[in-house]
Amino acid sequence: xxxxxxxxxxxxxxxxxxxxxxxxxxxxxxxxxxxxxxxxxxxxxxxxxxxxxxxxxxxxxxxxxxxxxxxxxxxxxxxxxxxxxxxxxxxxxxxxxxxxxxxxxxxxxxxxxxxxxxxxxxxxxxxxxxxxxxxxxxxxxxxxxxxxxxxxxxxxxxxxxxxxxxxxxxxx
Amino acid sequence: xxxxxxxxxxxxxxxxxxxxxxxxxxxxxxxxxxxxxxxxxxxxxxxxxxxxxxxxxxxxxxxxxxxxxxxxxxxxxxxxxxxxxxxxxxxxxxxxxxxxxxxxxxxxxxxxxxxxxxxxxxxxxxxxxxxxx
Numbered sequence: 001x002x003x004x005x006x007x008x009x010x011x012x013x014x015x016x017x018x019x020x021x022x023x024x025x026x027x028x029x030x031x032x033x034x035x036x037x038x039x040x041x042x043x044x045x046x047x048x049x050x051x052x053x054x055x056x057x058x059x060x061x062x063x064x065x066x067x068x069x070x071x072x073x074x075x076x077x078x079x080x081x082x083x084x085x086x087x088x089x090x091x092x093x094x095x096x097x098x099x100x101x102x103x104x105x106x107x108x109x110x111x112x113x114x115x116x117x118x119x120x121x122x123x124x125x126x127x128x129x130x131x132x133x134x135x136x137x138x139x140x141x142x143x144x145x146x147x148x149x150x151x152x153x154x155x156x157x158x159x160x161x162x163x164x165x166x167x168x169x170x171x172x
Numbered sequence: 173x174x175x176x177x178x179x180x181x182x183x184x185x186x187x188x189x190x191x192x193x194x195x196x197x198x199x200x201x202x203x204x205x206x207x208x209x210x211x212x213x214x215x216x217x218x219x220x221x222x223x224x225x226x227x228x229x230x231x232x233x234x235x236x237x238x239x240x241x242x243x244x245x246x247x248x249x250x251x252x253x254x255x256x257x258x259x260x261x262x263x264x265x266x267x268x269x270x271x272x273x274x275x276x277x278x279x280x281x282x283x284x285x286x287x288x289x290x291x292x293x294x295x296x297x298x299x300x301x302x303x304x305x
Contacts, residue, residue: 016190020197027201035208041221048228049280083304085263088278096280168277 042139056082079117094119097162216275241295
């Protein structure tokens, strides 16, 4: 009887250690996976990008006079003077794209003028994500606001911001 | 009677060893999780992205102070000078907390930025946006 009990205890100890090893393995795996994923900051980065562009095209509720004057858009108006730099030594291609559309307040279907900057190649990925969001693709955000020109004409300005940088923000 | 006494002794010793091993096991797990969360790789990435976003959100002549106490302690432990922790080259922020490590992240604002450790507090890093380029 004594020998049988001792064998039973040994089996129980082994069983417990097996459980502990399984739990430890699970925790190690979970921690490794959790810290192995990069922090995805593209949503915040995109919002900051859109805000920077919004400040550039319209400040304190008035559209920049280098873009529009007396209700007429300048032909050479661009986002080049917005102090944005989309190239970087860490990327071969530009990782950003911005598109600004100006609409009359009573006609939101026809854009009066469109200004763009960045890599146009990322734009189609926003269309793909309208059906199903995928983190491996670009991060897209849109913002619209109201503004006036120097003649108090009313406009709605829509800004589309795109940030890629997938390799640094998503585990691919 | 003698057998019973012997058995009780064995059970007690086995239980004590089992409990000690369990405690050691749990301590190793907790230490592993703590070290993972405070490791150079995680902190480098976190601070590089944090600084890049601060610059993107900032405007010229802004001076920001970022508490990097944990990063500075780790850098000191790994033999990295305080002045070399944060470097900005063009529009690329690089945070280095170990000799072989380093993580870079770019910002989109075309600004001239200088970074240096805050002398009086010895735990903050100063990020100064001097102006547009």
